[in-house]
Each structure stands twice: as structure tokens, then as C-alpha cells.
Amino acid sequence: MSETVNSFPQTLTIAGTDSGGGAGVMADLKTMQEHRVFSTAVIVAVTAQNTLGVQDFMALPKKLIDEQFASLADDLAIKACKTGMLADAEHVDIVVDNLKKYDFGPIVVDPVMIAKGGAALLTDDAIEVVKRDLLPLATIVTPNLPEAERLTGLSIKSDAAMREAAQQLQAAGTKNIIIKGGHGNTDTVRDYVLLESGKDFWLSAPRVDTVRTHGTGDTLSSAMTAELAKGKDIETAIRIAKDFVEAAIRNTIQVGHGHGPLNHWAYGEEHANA
Numbered sequence: 001m002s003e004t005v006n007s008f009p010q011t012l013t014i015a016g017t018d019s020g021g022g023a024g025v026m027a028d029l030k031t032m033q034e035h036r037v038f039s040t041a042v043i044v045a046v047t048a049q050n051t052l053g054v055q056d057f058m059a060l061p062k063k064l065i066d067e068q069f070a071s072l073a074d075d076l077a078i079k080a081c082k083t084g085m086l087a088d089a090e091h092v093d094i095v096v097d098n099l100k101k102y103d104f105g106p107i108v109v110d111p112v113m114i115a116k117g118g119a120a121l122l123t124d125d126a127i128e129v130v131k132r133d134l135l136p137l138a139t140i141v142t143p144n145l146p147e148a149e150r151l152t153g154l155s156i157k158s159d160a161a162m163r164e165a166a167q168q169l170q171a172a173g174t175k176n177i178i179i180k181g182g183h184g185n186t187d188t189v190r191d192y193v194l195l196e197s198g199k200d201f202w203l204s205a206p207r208v209d210t211v212r213t214h215g216t217g218d219t220l221s222s223a224m225t226a227e228l229a230k231g232k233d234i235e236t237a238i239r240i241a242k243d244f245v246e247a248a249i250r251n252t253i254q255v256g257h258g259h260g261p262l263n264h265w266a267y268g269e270e271h272a273n274a
Contacts, residue, residue: 006077009037009229012104013222014095015084015112016045016057016121022261023049023215024085028222030264031244035226040076042068044095045087051214051256054121059087062094069098079229082108082221083134089126096133106139106228109174110221111147127151136173140234142221143169145183159192159202166194176234178203182216193238203239205246212252212260219262220245243267 011032018024025041032039044065047057072078081104086092099107111130113122122130127150135141135151145156152165156179166177175196181189191203223241232240244267251266 009226009231010076010078011037011039011222011225011229012042012072012078012081013039013084013225014042014044014081014086015110015218016047016087017043018047018049018215020050020214020256020261022051022255022259023218027215027218027261027264028082028084028225031219031222032226034244034264034268035223035230037079037226037229039226040072040078042072042095042098044091045085047085051258051260053258057087057121059091062090065091065094066098069102073102073104078104080105080108080225082110082225084110084218084221085112085121086126086130086134087121088123089129092126092129092134096129096137099134099137106225106234107137108221108225108228109134109138109141110217111135111141111143111151112217113147113150131172135169138174138176139228140176140178140224140238141169141174142178142180142217142224144180144217148179159190162192163194163200166192166200170194170196178238180217180220182213191242193235195234199235203242205242208249208252210249210252210260211258212255212262213249214256214259214261216245216249216262219248219264 013028016024018026029039045059048055148165152168178193194200223244224237227237247267248262251263253263
């Protein structure tokens, strides 16, 4: 067999669909494609949603989820993977078991809990399973401020509190953490990064006045996953992903009547014209 078989960087998203196309598996695949990796998916749940909110969702049976994992492991060479919406405690357990069974490279955990429109996407008991069983498997976890508060029990209203939350997550077993500051109310969005090495730093960007931010977390975590699959170190992957998301928000597209999606091809266009 040719040595070039399976040599191209391959990624995996483990999450739910978004029928509106702006978040979930749909955003993940679009983002990974823009980063020039071959993307695959394990569907955990199917949603009925649009830019106005989530109208309904259904988690898939364990057997079908297990078979998706086995099918990919049998044929492809996944170099990095990410998790997104996992629905409930039972399905978090299913995903954790499969991530322990198969080696899909570095694991990016986007602890999706609440949709932009306010709908709960993860049950309370599932959050506890995420903390206990999924986060220790993660190469990096990417909570926004409300998610970091749920994971740590802290009220995060300051830079010091963001540092404390990241330190708490790392003490609980997560190697690398980025706490996203997009839910703040300042003119500058500040994300805090704490690496396994002990290095920490802030990423800052001007806040863009727009409601078209649906799928921001999915996009950031997917961009990191793609760069890790290509062999980038964790800090480089984070910085590239942050630049990608900033471009996708800055160069808005007009889709839907609510929290609209990002422009996933903006980063490529900006660099092509640079």
C-alpha cells in the first residue's frame, strides 16, 4: 500500500448539528475546510434551529454513535478532534468512553451549554460528567464566561477571577485553558490563556458591534483543532484560531433575523488580498 495513504491532515468533530448552518457540526466542518484539513464528524444529536433559537433537538442512540466512532477509526487517520454539544450525561459518557478507546490525537473540548438565543444545550447532570470525566481528557478547554462560571462555581467579573477560574480548571486536570471574554461588556474583548507549561497571556481585540456571532465558540475550537492536526503547537493554534474568528466576525454576512452566523471564508479572503 502506498505510504501516502492517510497522510493528509484529518480532523473530527463530535457534536450536534445546526439545521440553520451557523453553529455545531456545520460550523465545524466549514471552519476545518477553510484551514485546509479533511474534516469528519460523529453526530451526537440533531437540532432544529435557526438564527432565532433552538426549536427542538434529539440525541442519537448509543449504538449509532459507537458505530460512527468505530467506522472512522477503522479507515481514517484522525490527527486531532473536538467536542461540542453533547446533550446529556448519558451522551457525555458515550463520548468519553469512545475517546478513551480510540486515539484521535489532541482533544479540544468546547463545553457547549447554552445557545446564543438562551436555550440550554447541556443538562445539569451532564455538566458534572463533563467536569469529572471529559475535561481531564482535554488537551485544551475553551469555555466562555458563563460556561467557566458553571464549571468552576465562581462569579467571573474581573481579570483576576478569569485567572482564578483557569487555575481551578487546570488543578482539576485540564492541561490548557482559554477563557473567552466575549460575553463581557467592555469595548475590548479579552481572552485569558493558561498553558500546561505555566505560561499565560491575554488575547485582546476590539469588540465588534454586531449580533452576528452565532457559532463563535464552535468556530474557534474547530480552528484550533485543524491547526493541531497540522502539527502546530498549542499556542500557535490558539493565536491562529483567534485571528480566524476575529476576521469572521469583522466581515459580517447578512443571514437570518436573529443571531446571525459568522463569515467563515473571511480570513482566507483577507490573507489572499493582503
